[in-house]
Structure formats: C-alpha cells, structure tokens
Amino acid sequence: MAYEIDEIKKVRKTLNLTQTELAKRANVSQSLIAKVESGRLDPTYSNATKIFNALDSLQKKREVKAHEIMNDRIVSISPGESIRNAIEKMKKHKISQLPVIDDHKAIGLVSESTLLDAVLNSKGNDVTAIMREAPPVISRDSSVNVVSSLLKHYPLVLVSESGRLVGLITKSDLLTKIYSK
Numbered sequence: 001m002a003y004e005i006d007e008i009k010k011v012r013k014t015l016n017l018t019q020t021e022l023a024k025r026a027n028v029s030q031s032l033i034a035k036v037e038s039g040r041l042d043p044t045y046s047n048a049t050k051i052f053n054a055l056d057s058l059q060k061k062r063e064v065k066a067h068e069i070m071n072d073r074i075v076s077i078s079p080g081e082s083i084r085n086a087i088e089k090m091k092k093h094k095i096s097q098l099p100v101i102d103d104h105k106a107i108g109l110v111s112e113s114t115l116l117d118a119v120l121n122s123k124g125n126d127v128t129a130i131m132r133e134a135p136p137v138i139s140r141d142s143s144v145n146v147v148s149s150l151l152k153h154y155p156l157v158l159v160s161e162s163g164r165l166v167g168l169i170t171k172s173d174l175l176t177k178i179y180s181k
Helices: 005-014 019-026 030-038 045-062 083-093 112-121 144-151 171-179
Strands: 097-102 105-111 137-139 156-161 164-170
Touching: 005 030, 005 045, 019 030, 019 045, 030 045, 083 097, 083 112, 097 156, 097 164, 105 112, 137 144, 144 156, 144 164, 144 171, 164 171
Parallel strands: 137 156
Antiparallel strands: 097 105, 156 164
C-alpha cells in the first residue's frame, strides 16, 4: 500500500504501535519517527522506504484472512441426489444454499430459489438438473477484501487448502465477523 509521509502517525496508531515499536521494526531511531510525525523533518528516501515497508508488513499481517471467517463444516450435496434430499438437508441445517460437490470439487450450487423454481416447474428429479454454476474457490489465506468482493456476486465462497475443500463463507459469516469486532 502506498503511504504519504503525513499518514505515518495515523497508520501507526491504527496498528496500535508506539513510536519505539515502529522504529524498531523499521530499523530507524525513535527520534526520527517523532520528528517525521511532527513535521519537523523530511526523512531520506531510504528511511521513508524502511518506515513504509514496516507499516505495510504489519498491515498485511493483521489483515483478516478467509480461514478466520470460514465455517469449517461444509454441508453439501452430491450430484445425482434428489431434489427432495436437497430440500430436507437445507431444512435440517437451516441453510439457504448447498454446494454440489463431487470428489472434493465444487461442480454447482443449489439454492432455495433454484429449488423453488424446480418444484414449481417440474424440472427434473436430481440436483444436477437444476444446479447453477459452482461458487468460487479461494485459498484459506485470501484476504477479507477478496472474500467481500466475491460475496457481492455469489451467495457463498468455498475455501480450499492444498486442493481440498476445507470450509465455506457466506455473507452471514462475513457480517458476523465484521460486527463482532
């Protein structure tokens, strides 16, 4: 992230760092940080770079990751299962969508809307006849910004680690995490 010299104090305080802690991480003196923050000194390019790199590193480290938000219990349905089974699973688990998973790969998504449409319009007997495109799959280290962007377009996001699905994130999971702070 690009910073301006006059933002150093604000970013430092946002990260709950003292001037001494920032100085230690940036490998500069605390008095340099104090003088730069007060506007009494313009740092050299190399010192400004050290400070910005330290702030950037700390911000990335403290950013919320997908694995911190995800629900590690994936309720899913297999291709070929009946629409009735999908409805029963959703009622039992009080959820509004089910990923269709075959051999640890997401191949589709069944939601309340697709089920309602299928029941009202007699669109087949199994979930493969009514499923929509598969939800996106992200790494467990993806940032909350990536998750948020995807959830604007999809009802859920699946989380994987080493090629295996390990969790899912819904809009509700994200809102719960944001408002629990």
